[in-house]
Amino acid sequence: MxxxxxxxxxxxxxxxxxxxxxxxxxxxxxxxxxxxxxxxLLFATHHTTSSVITFILKYLAEFPDVYSKVLKEQMEIAKSKGPEGFLKWDDIQKMKYTWNVANETMRLTPPVQGTFREAITDITYAGFTIPRGWKMHWNVNTTHRDPKYFPDPEKFNPSRFEGKGPQPFTFVPFGGGPRMCPGREYARAQVLAFIHHVVTRFKWEKVDPCEKVAYNPSPIPSKGFPIRLQPLQNGSI
Structure with missing residues:
Protein backbone atom coordinates (compact mmCIF):
# COMPACT_ATOMS: atom_id res chain seq x y z
CA MET A 1 0.00 0.00 0.00
CA LEU A 41 16.35 -16.43 0.30
CA LEU A 42 15.35 -17.69 3.75
CA PHE A 43 16.73 -21.14 2.98
CA ALA A 44 19.98 -19.95 1.39
CA THR A 45 20.85 -17.25 3.95
CA HIS A 46 19.40 -18.60 7.20
CA HIS A 47 18.78 -22.35 7.27
CA THR A 48 22.13 -23.28 5.72
CA THR A 49 24.39 -21.14 7.90
CA SER A 50 22.43 -21.87 11.09
CA SER A 51 22.71 -25.59 10.31
CA VAL A 52 26.49 -25.34 9.83
CA ILE A 53 26.93 -23.37 13.06
CA THR A 54 24.80 -25.87 15.01
CA PHE A 55 26.84 -28.85 13.86
CA ILE A 56 30.16 -27.09 14.42
CA LEU A 57 29.09 -26.68 18.05
CA LYS A 58 28.06 -30.34 18.10
CA TYR A 59 31.41 -31.59 16.81
CA LEU A 60 33.37 -29.26 19.09
CA ALA A 61 31.46 -30.72 22.04
CA GLU A 62 32.27 -34.25 20.86
CA PHE A 63 35.97 -33.73 20.09
CA PRO A 64 37.80 -31.92 22.95
CA ASP A 65 41.12 -31.93 21.08
CA VAL A 66 39.55 -30.10 18.15
CA TYR A 67 37.82 -27.69 20.51
CA SER A 68 41.14 -26.91 22.23
CA LYS A 69 42.79 -26.00 18.93
CA VAL A 70 39.86 -23.79 17.91
CA LEU A 71 39.88 -22.12 21.34
CA LYS A 72 43.62 -21.43 21.12
CA GLU A 73 43.29 -19.89 17.65
CA GLN A 74 40.32 -17.74 18.60
CA MET A 75 41.79 -16.58 21.93
CA GLU A 76 44.96 -15.42 20.17
CA ILE A 77 42.82 -13.31 17.85
CA ALA A 78 40.70 -12.02 20.73
CA LYS A 79 43.77 -10.99 22.76
CA SER A 80 45.20 -9.10 19.79
CA LYS A 81 41.94 -7.13 19.52
CA GLY A 82 41.53 -6.11 23.13
CA PRO A 83 38.22 -6.15 25.05
CA GLU A 84 36.57 -3.48 22.88
CA GLY A 85 38.03 -4.45 19.51
CA PHE A 86 35.81 -5.47 16.62
CA LEU A 87 36.63 -8.30 14.24
CA LYS A 88 37.98 -7.19 10.88
CA TRP A 89 38.41 -8.98 7.58
CA ASP A 90 42.08 -9.67 8.37
CA ASP A 91 41.01 -11.45 11.56
CA ILE A 92 38.69 -13.71 9.58
CA GLN A 93 41.63 -14.68 7.35
CA LYS A 94 43.59 -15.84 10.43
CA MET A 95 40.92 -18.39 11.40
CA LYS A 96 42.42 -21.12 9.23
CA TYR A 97 42.01 -24.07 11.61
CA THR A 98 38.49 -22.99 12.58
CA TRP A 99 37.53 -22.87 8.90
CA ASN A 100 39.02 -26.36 8.45
CA VAL A 101 36.69 -27.49 11.24
CA ALA A 102 33.76 -25.79 9.48
CA ASN A 103 34.70 -27.50 6.20
CA GLU A 104 34.90 -30.91 7.83
CA THR A 105 31.52 -30.21 9.44
CA MET A 106 30.05 -29.40 6.03
CA ARG A 107 31.66 -32.51 4.56
CA LEU A 108 30.03 -34.85 7.07
CA THR A 109 26.80 -32.86 7.55
CA PRO A 110 26.31 -30.71 4.44
CA PRO A 111 23.59 -28.06 4.90
CA VAL A 112 22.40 -28.67 1.32
CA GLN A 113 22.02 -32.27 0.19
CA GLY A 114 22.28 -31.45 -3.51
CA THR A 115 20.39 -29.68 -6.24
CA PHE A 116 18.99 -30.11 -9.73
CA ARG A 117 20.58 -29.41 -13.09
CA GLU A 118 19.33 -29.83 -16.63
CA ALA A 119 21.41 -31.76 -19.15
CA ILE A 120 22.27 -29.37 -21.99
CA THR A 121 23.51 -32.24 -24.15
CA ASP A 122 23.30 -36.05 -24.20
CA ILE A 123 25.54 -37.52 -21.47
CA THR A 124 26.88 -41.05 -21.03
CA TYR A 125 27.81 -41.82 -17.44
CA ALA A 126 28.62 -45.18 -15.85
CA GLY A 127 27.06 -46.96 -18.83
CA PHE A 128 23.83 -44.95 -18.72
CA THR A 129 22.70 -42.37 -21.27
CA ILE A 130 21.09 -39.18 -19.91
CA PRO A 131 19.24 -37.42 -22.76
CA ARG A 132 19.48 -33.71 -23.34
CA GLY A 133 16.79 -31.83 -21.39
CA TRP A 134 16.49 -34.36 -18.57
CA LYS A 135 16.66 -33.09 -15.00
CA MET A 136 19.44 -34.50 -12.83
CA HIS A 137 20.08 -34.30 -9.10
CA TRP A 138 23.68 -34.17 -7.98
CA ASN A 139 24.21 -35.41 -4.44
CA VAL A 140 26.55 -33.74 -1.97
CA ASN A 141 26.48 -36.34 0.80
CA THR A 142 27.55 -39.26 -1.38
CA THR A 143 30.37 -37.24 -2.93
CA HIS A 144 31.69 -36.17 0.48
CA ARG A 145 31.81 -39.76 1.70
CA ASP A 146 33.66 -41.23 -1.27
CA PRO A 147 36.65 -43.10 0.25
CA LYS A 148 38.56 -42.55 -3.00
CA TYR A 149 38.89 -38.87 -2.12
CA PHE A 150 38.30 -38.93 1.66
CA PRO A 151 40.07 -41.87 3.36
CA ASP A 152 38.20 -43.13 6.43
CA PRO A 153 35.28 -40.92 5.33
CA GLU A 154 33.19 -41.27 8.51
CA LYS A 155 35.98 -39.91 10.71
CA PHE A 156 35.85 -36.24 11.75
CA ASN A 157 39.26 -34.99 10.65
CA PRO A 158 39.75 -31.24 9.97
CA SER A 159 43.34 -31.86 8.81
CA ARG A 160 41.91 -33.03 5.47
CA PHE A 161 41.66 -29.38 4.54
CA GLU A 162 45.23 -28.38 5.31
CA GLY A 163 47.44 -27.33 2.41
CA LYS A 164 45.67 -27.61 -0.93
CA GLY A 165 42.85 -29.66 0.58
CA PRO A 166 40.60 -32.06 -1.36
CA GLN A 167 40.69 -32.40 -5.13
CA PRO A 168 38.48 -30.02 -7.15
CA PHE A 169 34.77 -30.92 -7.26
CA THR A 170 35.05 -33.52 -4.48
CA PHE A 171 34.12 -31.07 -1.69
CA VAL A 172 31.01 -29.25 -2.88
CA PRO A 173 28.88 -27.77 -0.04
CA PHE A 174 28.70 -24.56 -2.10
CA GLY A 175 28.51 -26.32 -5.45
CA GLY A 176 31.27 -25.76 -7.98
CA GLY A 177 32.19 -24.19 -11.28
CA PRO A 178 30.45 -21.11 -12.71
CA ARG A 179 27.29 -21.76 -10.66
CA MET A 180 29.04 -21.94 -7.28
CA CYS A 181 27.07 -20.28 -4.49
CA PRO A 182 27.72 -16.51 -4.69
CA GLY A 183 27.26 -16.22 -0.91
CA ARG A 184 30.23 -18.45 -0.02
CA GLU A 185 32.45 -15.70 1.40
CA TYR A 186 29.53 -14.08 3.22
CA ALA A 187 28.67 -17.45 4.80
CA ARG A 188 32.32 -18.00 5.78
CA ALA A 189 32.51 -14.61 7.50
CA GLN A 190 29.18 -15.14 9.26
CA VAL A 191 30.04 -18.62 10.53
CA LEU A 192 33.55 -17.70 11.69
CA ALA A 193 32.43 -14.50 13.44
CA PHE A 194 29.72 -16.41 15.31
CA ILE A 195 32.08 -19.21 16.35
CA HIS A 196 34.68 -16.66 17.48
CA HIS A 197 32.28 -14.98 19.90
CA VAL A 198 30.88 -18.25 21.25
CA VAL A 199 34.23 -20.00 21.74
CA THR A 200 35.90 -17.02 23.42
CA ARG A 201 33.02 -16.63 25.89
CA PHE A 202 31.72 -20.12 26.65
CA LYS A 203 32.38 -23.82 26.91
CA TRP A 204 29.46 -26.17 26.43
CA GLU A 205 28.33 -29.77 26.57
CA LYS A 206 25.46 -31.61 24.91
CA VAL A 207 22.38 -32.30 27.00
CA ASP A 208 21.40 -35.36 24.95
CA PRO A 209 24.41 -37.38 23.70
CA CYS A 210 22.14 -39.58 21.56
CA GLU A 211 20.08 -36.85 19.88
CA LYS A 212 19.09 -37.88 16.37
CA VAL A 213 19.30 -35.74 13.24
CA ALA A 214 16.39 -35.06 10.89
CA TYR A 215 16.51 -33.52 7.41
CA ASN A 216 13.99 -30.83 6.51
CA PRO A 217 15.71 -30.32 4.02
CA SER A 218 18.81 -29.17 5.94
CA PRO A 219 20.03 -31.38 8.79
CA ILE A 220 18.39 -30.39 12.07
CA PRO A 221 18.90 -32.01 15.50
CA SER A 222 15.55 -33.54 16.46
CA LYS A 223 15.43 -31.73 19.83
CA GLY A 224 17.00 -28.46 18.70
CA PHE A 225 20.44 -29.34 20.10
CA PRO A 226 20.05 -28.30 23.77
CA ILE A 227 23.39 -27.54 25.46
CA ARG A 228 24.73 -26.51 28.89
CA LEU A 229 26.81 -23.35 28.76
CA GLN A 230 29.60 -22.39 31.15
CA PRO A 231 31.26 -18.97 30.99
CA LEU A 232 34.95 -18.67 30.22
CA GLN A 233 37.24 -16.41 32.26
CA ASN A 234 40.52 -15.50 30.54
CA GLY A 235 40.31 -18.48 28.24
CA SER A 236 39.44 -21.06 30.90
CA ILE A 237 36.32 -22.14 32.79
Missing part, protein backbone atom coordinates in the same frame (compact mmCIF):
# COMPACT_ATOMS: atom_id res chain seq x y z
CA UNK A 2 2.86 2.36 0.81
CA UNK A 3 4.45 1.69 -2.56
CA UNK A 4 1.16 2.35 -4.32
CA UNK A 5 0.71 5.64 -2.47
CA UNK A 6 4.28 6.97 -2.59
CA UNK A 7 5.71 5.19 -5.61
CA UNK A 8 9.40 4.43 -5.86
CA UNK A 9 11.10 5.07 -2.49
CA UNK A 10 14.69 6.13 -2.02
CA UNK A 11 15.24 3.39 0.57
CA UNK A 12 13.93 -0.03 -0.38
CA UNK A 13 14.23 -3.52 1.02
CA UNK A 14 14.44 -6.71 -1.02
CA UNK A 15 10.68 -7.25 -1.06
CA UNK A 16 9.94 -3.77 -2.39
CA UNK A 17 12.64 -4.25 -5.03
CA UNK A 18 10.91 -7.41 -6.24
CA UNK A 19 7.49 -5.75 -6.18
CA UNK A 20 8.74 -2.88 -8.35
CA UNK A 21 11.14 -4.73 -10.65
CA UNK A 22 9.98 -5.26 -14.24
CA UNK A 23 11.41 -6.94 -17.31
CA UNK A 24 12.00 -5.51 -20.78
CA UNK A 25 8.25 -5.78 -21.45
CA UNK A 26 7.43 -3.83 -18.26
CA UNK A 27 5.89 -6.94 -16.71
CA UNK A 28 6.30 -7.24 -12.93
CA UNK A 29 6.87 -10.45 -11.00
CA UNK A 30 3.87 -12.54 -9.99
CA UNK A 31 3.07 -13.24 -6.34
CA UNK A 32 4.17 -16.85 -6.88
CA UNK A 33 7.57 -15.76 -8.25
CA UNK A 34 8.09 -13.35 -5.36
CA UNK A 35 7.08 -15.88 -2.68
CA UNK A 36 9.35 -18.51 -4.25
CA UNK A 37 12.32 -16.14 -4.19
CA UNK A 38 11.61 -15.12 -0.57
CA UNK A 39 11.54 -18.79 0.49
CA UNK A 40 14.79 -19.44 -1.41
Missing amino acids: ELEQKGDLATRDLLSHMLLASDENCDVKSEMEISTQVIC
Whole structure:
Protein backbone atom coordinates (compact mmCIF):
# COMPACT_ATOMS: atom_id res chain seq x y z
CA MET A 1 0.00 0.00 0.00
CA GLU A 2 2.86 2.36 0.81
CA LEU A 3 4.45 1.69 -2.56
CA GLU A 4 1.16 2.35 -4.32
CA GLN A 5 0.71 5.64 -2.47
CA LYS A 6 4.28 6.97 -2.59
CA GLY A 7 5.71 5.19 -5.61
CA ASP A 8 9.40 4.43 -5.86
CA LEU A 9 11.10 5.07 -2.49
CA ALA A 10 14.69 6.13 -2.02
CA THR A 11 15.24 3.39 0.57
CA ARG A 12 13.93 -0.03 -0.38
CA ASP A 13 14.23 -3.52 1.02
CA LEU A 14 14.44 -6.71 -1.02
CA LEU A 15 10.68 -7.25 -1.06
CA SER A 16 9.94 -3.77 -2.39
CA HIS A 17 12.64 -4.25 -5.03
CA MET A 18 10.91 -7.41 -6.24
CA LEU A 19 7.49 -5.75 -6.18
CA LEU A 20 8.74 -2.88 -8.35
CA ALA A 21 11.14 -4.73 -10.65
CA SER A 22 9.98 -5.26 -14.24
CA ASP A 23 11.41 -6.94 -17.31
CA GLU A 24 12.00 -5.51 -20.78
CA ASN A 25 8.25 -5.78 -21.45
CA CYS A 26 7.43 -3.83 -18.26
CA ASP A 27 5.89 -6.94 -16.71
CA VAL A 28 6.30 -7.24 -12.93
CA LYS A 29 6.87 -10.45 -11.00
CA SER A 30 3.87 -12.54 -9.99
CA GLU A 31 3.07 -13.24 -6.34
CA MET A 32 4.17 -16.85 -6.88
CA GLU A 33 7.57 -15.76 -8.25
CA ILE A 34 8.09 -13.35 -5.36
CA SER A 35 7.08 -15.88 -2.68
CA THR A 36 9.35 -18.51 -4.25
CA GLN A 37 12.32 -16.14 -4.19
CA VAL A 38 11.61 -15.12 -0.57
CA ILE A 39 11.54 -18.79 0.49
CA CYS A 40 14.79 -19.44 -1.41
CA LEU A 41 16.35 -16.43 0.30
CA LEU A 42 15.35 -17.69 3.75
CA PHE A 43 16.73 -21.14 2.98
CA ALA A 44 19.98 -19.95 1.39
CA THR A 45 20.85 -17.25 3.95
CA HIS A 46 19.40 -18.60 7.20
CA HIS A 47 18.78 -22.35 7.27
CA THR A 48 22.13 -23.28 5.72
CA THR A 49 24.39 -21.14 7.90
CA SER A 50 22.43 -21.87 11.09
CA SER A 51 22.71 -25.59 10.31
CA VAL A 52 26.49 -25.34 9.83
CA ILE A 53 26.93 -23.37 13.06
CA THR A 54 24.80 -25.87 15.01
CA PHE A 55 26.84 -28.85 13.86
CA ILE A 56 30.16 -27.09 14.42
CA LEU A 57 29.09 -26.68 18.05
CA LYS A 58 28.06 -30.34 18.10
CA TYR A 59 31.41 -31.59 16.81
CA LEU A 60 33.37 -29.26 19.09
CA ALA A 61 31.46 -30.72 22.04
CA GLU A 62 32.27 -34.25 20.86
CA PHE A 63 35.97 -33.73 20.09
CA PRO A 64 37.80 -31.92 22.95
CA ASP A 65 41.12 -31.93 21.08
CA VAL A 66 39.55 -30.10 18.15
CA TYR A 67 37.82 -27.69 20.51
CA SER A 68 41.14 -26.91 22.23
CA LYS A 69 42.79 -26.00 18.93
CA VAL A 70 39.86 -23.79 17.91
CA LEU A 71 39.88 -22.12 21.34
CA LYS A 72 43.62 -21.43 21.12
CA GLU A 73 43.29 -19.89 17.65
CA GLN A 74 40.32 -17.74 18.60
CA MET A 75 41.79 -16.58 21.93
CA GLU A 76 44.96 -15.42 20.17
CA ILE A 77 42.82 -13.31 17.85
CA ALA A 78 40.70 -12.02 20.73
CA LYS A 79 43.77 -10.99 22.76
CA SER A 80 45.20 -9.10 19.79
CA LYS A 81 41.94 -7.13 19.52
CA GLY A 82 41.53 -6.11 23.13
CA PRO A 83 38.22 -6.15 25.05
CA GLU A 84 36.57 -3.48 22.88
CA GLY A 85 38.03 -4.45 19.51
CA PHE A 86 35.81 -5.47 16.62
CA LEU A 87 36.63 -8.30 14.24
CA LYS A 88 37.98 -7.19 10.88
CA TRP A 89 38.41 -8.98 7.58
CA ASP A 90 42.08 -9.67 8.37
CA ASP A 91 41.01 -11.45 11.56
CA ILE A 92 38.69 -13.71 9.58
CA GLN A 93 41.63 -14.68 7.35
CA LYS A 94 43.59 -15.84 10.43
CA MET A 95 40.92 -18.39 11.40
CA LYS A 96 42.42 -21.12 9.23
CA TYR A 97 42.01 -24.07 11.61
CA THR A 98 38.49 -22.99 12.58
CA TRP A 99 37.53 -22.87 8.90
CA ASN A 100 39.02 -26.36 8.45
CA VAL A 101 36.69 -27.49 11.24
CA ALA A 102 33.76 -25.79 9.48
CA ASN A 103 34.70 -27.50 6.20
CA GLU A 104 34.90 -30.91 7.83
CA THR A 105 31.52 -30.21 9.44
CA MET A 106 30.05 -29.40 6.03
CA ARG A 107 31.66 -32.51 4.56
CA LEU A 108 30.03 -34.85 7.07
CA THR A 109 26.80 -32.86 7.55
CA PRO A 110 26.31 -30.71 4.44
CA PRO A 111 23.59 -28.06 4.90
CA VAL A 112 22.40 -28.67 1.32
CA GLN A 113 22.02 -32.27 0.19
CA GLY A 114 22.28 -31.45 -3.51
CA THR A 115 20.39 -29.68 -6.24
CA PHE A 116 18.99 -30.11 -9.73
CA ARG A 117 20.58 -29.41 -13.09
CA GLU A 118 19.33 -29.83 -16.63
CA ALA A 119 21.41 -31.76 -19.15
CA ILE A 120 22.27 -29.37 -21.99
CA THR A 121 23.51 -32.24 -24.15
CA ASP A 122 23.30 -36.05 -24.20
CA ILE A 123 25.54 -37.52 -21.47
CA THR A 124 26.88 -41.05 -21.03
CA TYR A 125 27.81 -41.82 -17.44
CA ALA A 126 28.62 -45.18 -15.85
CA GLY A 127 27.06 -46.96 -18.83
CA PHE A 128 23.83 -44.95 -18.72
CA THR A 129 22.70 -42.37 -21.27
CA ILE A 130 21.09 -39.18 -19.91
CA PRO A 131 19.24 -37.42 -22.76
CA ARG A 132 19.48 -33.71 -23.34
CA GLY A 133 16.79 -31.83 -21.39
CA TRP A 134 16.49 -34.36 -18.57
CA LYS A 135 16.66 -33.09 -15.00
CA MET A 136 19.44 -34.50 -12.83
CA HIS A 137 20.08 -34.30 -9.10
CA TRP A 138 23.68 -34.17 -7.98
CA ASN A 139 24.21 -35.41 -4.44
CA VAL A 140 26.55 -33.74 -1.97
CA ASN A 141 26.48 -36.34 0.80
CA THR A 142 27.55 -39.26 -1.38
CA THR A 143 30.37 -37.24 -2.93
CA HIS A 144 31.69 -36.17 0.48
CA ARG A 145 31.81 -39.76 1.70
CA ASP A 146 33.66 -41.23 -1.27
CA PRO A 147 36.65 -43.10 0.25
CA LYS A 148 38.56 -42.55 -3.00
CA TYR A 149 38.89 -38.87 -2.12
CA PHE A 150 38.30 -38.93 1.66
CA PRO A 151 40.07 -41.87 3.36
CA ASP A 152 38.20 -43.13 6.43
CA PRO A 153 35.28 -40.92 5.33
CA GLU A 154 33.19 -41.27 8.51
CA LYS A 155 35.98 -39.91 10.71
CA PHE A 156 35.85 -36.24 11.75
CA ASN A 157 39.26 -34.99 10.65
CA PRO A 158 39.75 -31.24 9.97
CA SER A 159 43.34 -31.86 8.81
CA ARG A 160 41.91 -33.03 5.47
CA PHE A 161 41.66 -29.38 4.54
CA GLU A 162 45.23 -28.38 5.31
CA GLY A 163 47.44 -27.33 2.41
CA LYS A 164 45.67 -27.61 -0.93
CA GLY A 165 42.85 -29.66 0.58
CA PRO A 166 40.60 -32.06 -1.36
CA GLN A 167 40.69 -32.40 -5.13
CA PRO A 168 38.48 -30.02 -7.15
CA PHE A 169 34.77 -30.92 -7.26
CA THR A 170 35.05 -33.52 -4.48
CA PHE A 171 34.12 -31.07 -1.69
CA VAL A 172 31.01 -29.25 -2.88
CA PRO A 173 28.88 -27.77 -0.04
CA PHE A 174 28.70 -24.56 -2.10
CA GLY A 175 28.51 -26.32 -5.45
CA GLY A 176 31.27 -25.76 -7.98
CA GLY A 177 32.19 -24.19 -11.28
CA PRO A 178 30.45 -21.11 -12.71
CA ARG A 179 27.29 -21.76 -10.66
CA MET A 180 29.04 -21.94 -7.28
CA CYS A 181 27.07 -20.28 -4.49
CA PRO A 182 27.72 -16.51 -4.69
CA GLY A 183 27.26 -16.22 -0.91
CA ARG A 184 30.23 -18.45 -0.02
CA GLU A 185 32.45 -15.70 1.40
CA TYR A 186 29.53 -14.08 3.22
CA ALA A 187 28.67 -17.45 4.80
CA ARG A 188 32.32 -18.00 5.78
CA ALA A 189 32.51 -14.61 7.50
CA GLN A 190 29.18 -15.14 9.26
CA VAL A 191 30.04 -18.62 10.53
CA LEU A 192 33.55 -17.70 11.69
CA ALA A 193 32.43 -14.50 13.44
CA PHE A 194 29.72 -16.41 15.31
CA ILE A 195 32.08 -19.21 16.35
CA HIS A 196 34.68 -16.66 17.48
CA HIS A 197 32.28 -14.98 19.90
CA VAL A 198 30.88 -18.25 21.25
CA VAL A 199 34.23 -20.00 21.74
CA THR A 200 35.90 -17.02 23.42
CA ARG A 201 33.02 -16.63 25.89
CA PHE A 202 31.72 -20.12 26.65
CA LYS A 203 32.38 -23.82 26.91
CA TRP A 204 29.46 -26.17 26.43
CA GLU A 205 28.33 -29.77 26.57
CA LYS A 206 25.46 -31.61 24.91
CA VAL A 207 22.38 -32.30 27.00
CA ASP A 208 21.40 -35.36 24.95
CA PRO A 209 24.41 -37.38 23.70
CA CYS A 210 22.14 -39.58 21.56
CA GLU A 211 20.08 -36.85 19.88
CA LYS A 212 19.09 -37.88 16.37
CA VAL A 213 19.30 -35.74 13.24
CA ALA A 214 16.39 -35.06 10.89
CA TYR A 215 16.51 -33.52 7.41
CA ASN A 216 13.99 -30.83 6.51
CA PRO A 217 15.71 -30.32 4.02
CA SER A 218 18.81 -29.17 5.94
CA PRO A 219 20.03 -31.38 8.79
CA ILE A 220 18.39 -30.39 12.07
CA PRO A 221 18.90 -32.01 15.50
CA SER A 222 15.55 -33.54 16.46
CA LYS A 223 15.43 -31.73 19.83
CA GLY A 224 17.00 -28.46 18.70
CA PHE A 225 20.44 -29.34 20.10
CA PRO A 226 20.05 -28.30 23.77
CA ILE A 227 23.39 -27.54 25.46
CA ARG A 228 24.73 -26.51 28.89
CA LEU A 229 26.81 -23.35 28.76
CA GLN A 230 29.60 -22.39 31.15
CA PRO A 231 31.26 -18.97 30.99
CA LEU A 232 34.95 -18.67 30.22
CA GLN A 233 37.24 -16.41 32.26
CA ASN A 234 40.52 -15.50 30.54
CA GLY A 235 40.31 -18.48 28.24
CA SER A 236 39.44 -21.06 30.90
CA ILE A 237 36.32 -22.14 32.79
